[in-house]
Amino acid sequence: xxxxxxxxxxxxxxxxxxxxxxxxLPSRVHIERSITVxxxxxxxxxxxxxxxxxxxxxxxxxxDPDGEYRLxxxxxxxxxxxxxxxxxxxxxxxxxxxxxxxxxxxITIHLDFGGQGTATSVFVIAPVVDGxxxxxxxxxxxxxxxxxxxxxxFFDRMIGPDYETGLANLKRFLEDS
Numbered sequence: 001x002x003x004x005x006x007x008x009x010x011x012x013x014x015x016x017x018x019x020x021x022x023x024x025l026p027s028r029v030h031i032e033r034s035i036t037v038x039x040x041x042x043x044x045x046x047x048x049x050x051x052x053x054x055x056x057x058x059x060x061x062x063x064d065p066d067g068e069y070r071l072x073x074x075x076x077x078x079x080x081x082x083x084x085x086x087x088x089x090x091x092x093x094x095x096x097x098x099x100x101x102x103x104x105x106x107i108t109i110h111l112d113f114g115g116q117g118t119a120t121s122v123f124v125i126a127p128v129v130d131g132x133x134x135x136x137x138x139x140x141x142x143x144x145x146x147x148x149x150x151x152x153x154f155f156d157r158m159i160g161p162d163y164e165t166g167l168a169n170l171k172r173f174l175e176d177s
Contacts, residue, residue: 030138032136036128043126047174053173111119119138138163
């Protein structure tokens with residue numbers, strides 16, 4: 001067998017291996033971070049249920065304060081929407097819209113990153129002694145998108161630190177106001 005034929009055979013086997021491994025990778029990703037804040041659940045809920053103060057605690061606003069940020073829809077609750085556009089790759093462009101709320105307990109948000117896909121984010125608020133325990137979650141499904149499945153392996157390391165920063169900023173914002 002000639003060199004060219006062997007090279008094509010090796011390349012073919014590698015492609016099959018990459019596809020086979022990709023199909024076996026998880027088709028969903030879940031990221032979660034939590035923090036305890038010295039603020040009652042109703043105050044936490046009020047801040048998270050509106051985008052009015054989002055840039056005051058958002059981990060991404062600090063990466064590009066010159067990006068374009070605008071609000072759409074109602075001031076708070078279901079239908080409130082935050083749209084952003086940035087040339088900074090870590091910020092990117094997209095929108096997030098509150099799609100469900102449970103007063104004092106949770107806010108569910110639909111994230112749309114344009115061609116990069118969609119995800120669901122949830123804030124869960126639980127009362128604790130002298131404050132609230134806030135959990136920020138992100139769930140995304142890749143279906144049969146093999147590139148997404150491979151990228152999903154790195155989501156926690158890529159997004160987790162931003163969630164930690166955002167929760168720390170939220171804590172300072174809530175406790176200082």
